[in-house]
Amino acid sequence: MRLSRYFLPVLKQNPAEAQITSHRLMLRxxxxxxxxxxxxxxxxxxxxxxxxxxxxxxEEMDRAGAVEVLMPTLQLADLWRESGxxxxxxAEMLRITDRxxxxxxxxPTNEEMITEIFRAYVKSYRELPKNLYHxxxxxxxxxxxxxxxxxxxxFLMKDAYSFDIDxxxxxxxxxxxFVAYLRAFKRMGLQAVPMRAETGPIGGDLSHEFIVLAxxxxxxxxxxxxxxxxxxxxxxxxxxxxxSGVVADWTTLYAATEDVHDAARYEAETVPEDRLTxxxxxxxxxxxxxxxxxxxxxxxVSGPDGVDVxxxxxxxxxxxxxxxxxxxxxxxxxAGIIWPEAVAPFGVGIISLRPGDAAVDAACETAYAALxxxxxEPLLDDSDDRPGGKFATMDLVGLPWQxxxxxxxxAGGTVExxxxxxxxxxxxxxxxxxxxxxx
RNA sequence: CGGAGUGUGGCUCAGUCUGGUAGAGCACCGCGUUCGGGACGCGGGGGUCGCAGGUUCGAAUCCUGCCACUCCGACCA
Numbered sequence: 477m478r479l480s481r482y483f484l485p486v487l488k489q490n491p492a493e494a495q496i497t498s499h500r501l502m503l504r505x506x507x508x509x510x511x512x513x514x515x516x517x518x519x520x521x522x523x524x525x526x527x528x529x530x531x532x533x534x535e536e537m538d539r540a541g542a543v544e545v546l547m548p549t550l551q552l553a554d555l556w557r558e559s560g561x562x563x564x565x566x567a568e569m570l571r572i573t574d575r576x577x578x579x580x581x582x583x584p585t586n587e588e589m590i591t592e593i594f595r596a597y598v599k600s601y602r603e604l605p606k607n608l609y610h611x612x613x614x615x616x617x618x619x620x621x622x623x624x625x626x627x628x629x630x631f632l633m634k635d636a637y638s639f640d641i642d643x644x645x646x647x648x649x650x651x652x653x654f655v656a657y658l659r660a661f662k663r664m665g666l667q668a669v670p671m672r673a674e675t676g677p678i679g680g681d682l683s684h685e686f687i688v689l690a691x692x693x694x695x696x697x698x699x700x701x702x703x704x705x706x707x708x709x710x711x712x713x714x715x716x717x718x719x720s721g722v723v724a725d726w727t728t729l730y731a732a733t734e735d736v737h738d739a740a741r742y743e744a745e746t747v748p749e750d751r752l753t754x755x756x757x758x759x760x761x762x763x764x765x766x767x768x769x770x771x772x773x774x775x776x777v778s779g780p781d782g783v784d785v786x787x788x789x790x791x792x793x794x795x796x797x798x799x800x801x802x803x804x805x806x807x808x809x810x811a812g813i814i815w816p817e818a819v820a821p822f823g824v825g826i827i828s829l830r831p832g833d834a835a836v837d838a839a840c841e842t843a844y845a846a847l848x849x850x851x852x853e854p855l856l857d858d859s860d861d862r863p864g865g866k867f868a869t870m871d872l873v874g875l876p877w878q879x880x881x882x883x884x885x886x887a888g889g890t891v892e893x894x895x896x897x898x899x900x901x902x903x904x905x906x907x908x909x910x911x912x913x914x915x
Numbered sequence: 916c917g918g919a920g921u922g923u924g925g926c927u928c929a930g931u932c933u934g935g936u937a938g939a940g941c942a943c944c945g946c947g948u949u950c951g952g953g954a955c956g957c958g959g960g961g962g963u964c965g966c967a968g969g970u971u972c973g974a975a976u977c978c979u980g981c982c983a984c985u986c987c988g989a990c991c992a
Contacts, residue, residue, distance in 0.1 A: 488941070488953070489927050493985055513984065567916090568991075585992085619916060619990070626992095633992055685992095758992065795992040829951060864952040871952095882951055892951085 477822065478844075479857045483520050486869050496692050498804035499624030501813050505873045507800075514621025514629030521873060522800065524821035526632065529799045530611055532663050532818065533634045540656035540715045542607040542636050547589050549613055553579035555588045558773050568616045582615040587769050587791060590637040594787070595775035601641040604777065604787070605649055609636030611796060625801045626694070626757065632797040638790045641779060643766065646788035650682065650764050651719040653792040655709055657686050657760050658726065662708040664799065665816025666806055668759060669703050671731040682790075685733060686760035690805035693755030698742055699731035701752040733758075757802045764790040813874030814897050823852035824913055825875040827866050829882030831858050839881050839891065839906055847879075850914045854879075871896070877913050881906075 485506040493510070494500035502508040507522025518526055534544065550572070556562035562569075562581075570582040583589070590608055598606065611634045621629050638649035654670065661668035666688050673685040687697055706726055730745045732738065733756065742751070767786040770776070776784040795802075807814045815821070826843050830836045840856060847854040855875065857866050863882075870878050880892040885903065893909040894901045904912070 485925090487926065492921090492927070495986075510984090614992075616991070620986095620988090622986085631992065635992090761992065793992055798992060860950095862950060862952090862954065864950095864954085867952045869953085880951080884951060 477853075477855050479855060479859050482855070484869075484873070485519065486872060494624065496623050496626070496805070497808055498626060498692070498801040501804050501808060501872070502624055502801065505813060508624065514618055514627070516625060516628060516630070521821045525800050525803075525815070525819055526797060528819045528821075529664060529803070530632070530634070530796050533660050533794050533796060534611065536656045536660040536663070537609050537634065537636060539659075540607075540652045541605075542609045542653075542656075544610060545590075545593070545608050546610050547583070547586050547593075547612060549582055549615070550580050551583045551586075551589055553581055555592055556581065559588050559591075559769055560772065561588070568618065570615050570617045583612075584614055584616045585633075585791075585793075586610070586612075586635055587637065587789075588773065591769045591773045591775045591789070594637075594639055595770075595773065598639070598777055600778050601780060601785075605638065605640045605645060607636055607638045607649060607652075609634060609792075623694070623801070625797045626805075628797065631795060634794040634796055636792040638792070639770075639775075639787045640789075641777065641785065641787065643788050646764060646766070646790055647682070648719070650762060650790050651723045652715045653762050653790070654684065654723050654726070655713060655715070655719050657762065657792070657794070658708045658722075659713070660794070661686060661688070661759065664803065664819050666759070666799075666803065667704060669697075669699060669731055669756070670726055670762075671697065671699070671733055671756075672727070672736060673733065673761060674735055682764035684727070684762050685758045686762075687731075687733065687756035688759050688802045688806055689754045689756050690802065691755060692805050693757045695756060695758075696734040696737075697732065697754050697756040698734070698737050699752050699754070700729040700746045700750045702750055703729050703731050704752075757798070757805060758795070759799050759802050760792070760794040762790065762792045764788075808874070811868070812872035815874045815876060817876045820876050821873070822855035822875050823847070824854045824877040824879055825870045825873070826854050826856040827863070827870060827878060827880045828856065828858050829863050829866075829880065829884075831860055833883050835886050836881055836883055839886055843879055843881065843891075843906060843910060846910050847913065850910075852913060879909055879913065 487504045490500055491503045494503050502522060505521060506519055509517045509519060511517050553562050569584055572580045574580055613630055614633045615630050618629050621627055636653060640646040640649050668686045668688050670684040670686050673683045709722060730742055766788050770786040770789055776786050779785050803819060804813050824847055826840055828836055828840045844854050844856050874896055876896055878894040885891050889905055890903045891906050891909050892901055892903055893912060
């Protein structure tokens with residue numbers, strides 16, 4: 477992409493309403509525009525990151541045997557009356573009436589609808605296990621939206637739902653999602669720690685929150701720091717073997733959010749030098765809730781003995797839009813964002829120090845073509861801004877590499893290559909710079 | 916939902932107390948000089964001061980109501 481043809485409205489000054497780092501940087505880097513409290517338009521740069529996060533989540537869901545669907549944002553109130561949650565959910569649910577006075581709601585989650593879809597088609601235990609997921613916008617009418625996309629009212633969530641014939645198999649399904657989450661967050665360059673969690677309004681008795689450690693996290697967390705060194709299963713993980721060992725490894729050491737923190741247990745189960753008190757951002761949560769929905773909604777299948785039984789269910793959420801904020805909270809410096817390569821909106825920024833100079837233009841085009849064909853998604857700053865502004869913008873938007881091309885260097889046959897994460901700069905030939913980026 | 920605030924050009928803000936016909940910096944447009952870490956000069960465009968009533972000869976400024984947004988707390992992906 478060439479900046480001259482792009483839409484990247486960066487702000488030099490800090491918007492007054494943005495209090496936390498990720499919100500401020502998203503607004504300044506031209507990723508996001510607030511349209512109402514907790515409701516945002518995603519501008520091109522932000523959308524690119526959102527899509528990359530979404531795609532990593534999708535790939536890991538698919539790998540773990542989940543199947544993607546897409547349910548609507550609007551749901552009928554009657555469906556929620558079946559589970560009893562239409563009245564229970566309260567003011568956080570946005571309720572809508574259509575022209576025929578039918579009661580609708582903008583979905584805050586999809587347990588009811590997925591259960592309705594499941595029960596319409598699946599009649600036998602022989603069709604199980606099943607895990608269906610979608611990545612769709614949700615709306616929760618938060619009393620107090622804040623922190624940008626970290627706590628918006630409208631947000632993009634991946635929610636998966638597992639269906640099994642009995643509790644043991646349901647727990648195996650739970651374990652698959654647990655491992656998929658470890659992998660997805662790792663791939664994004666995040667260190668996410670699973671912590672035992674309260675189950676909240678969704679219900680059930682087995683649940684973990686996946687927490688990203690960041691200084692500006694919304695809640696305090698207490699953990700055994702050895703959690704941070706546990707290995708994440710690699711690409712060769714086989715989801716259809718027993719994963720309980722992996723889950724056990726990740727759930728044995730003490731790790732708890734302040735809501736469920738037990739100081740006495742913490743002291744009993746950890747030694748002082750391993751205790752880590754930090755702040756964290758919840759980016760995912762897994763639940764097992766048995767027949768909480770399948771029973772009232774009559775989602776039953778025939779078992780091996782011919783008797784109908786309510787299926788055992790779990791649900792598994794990832795806050796996709798929130799993750800974009802969490803990524804920034806976890807990785808930035810005073811100058812701006814530092815994207816992990818896997819989610820960076822562009823792979824490399826090419827800075828032309830002198831657009832219009834024939835040699836500079838030619839070198840920029842060479843670099844642009846080479847990086848494009850290598851799949852590195854370059855963003856070429858071909859504007860006639862002053863160099864200082866270009867450097868500041870590139871640092872702000874946080875692309876992993878900056879390739880700086882100017883007449884002074886080219887006269888000596890060199891360009892400058894900067895790695896955003898470390899600030900390390902090298903002066904080298906264009907060919908060597910391209911080779912370093914392509915790797 | 917309790918408490919505290921704020922709405923003035925695209926952004927950050929001054930002006931409001933003490934009413935007199937709207938300002939600064941940045942951004943934007945034109946010309947020129949510049950150009951390796953957010954340039955400079957000259958000229959220029961852009962605002963029914965959140966909305967609606969009221970008081971007044973006169974309202975950004977005073978009064979009433981409403982709306983929006985932000986922050987602290989309680990609650991949530």
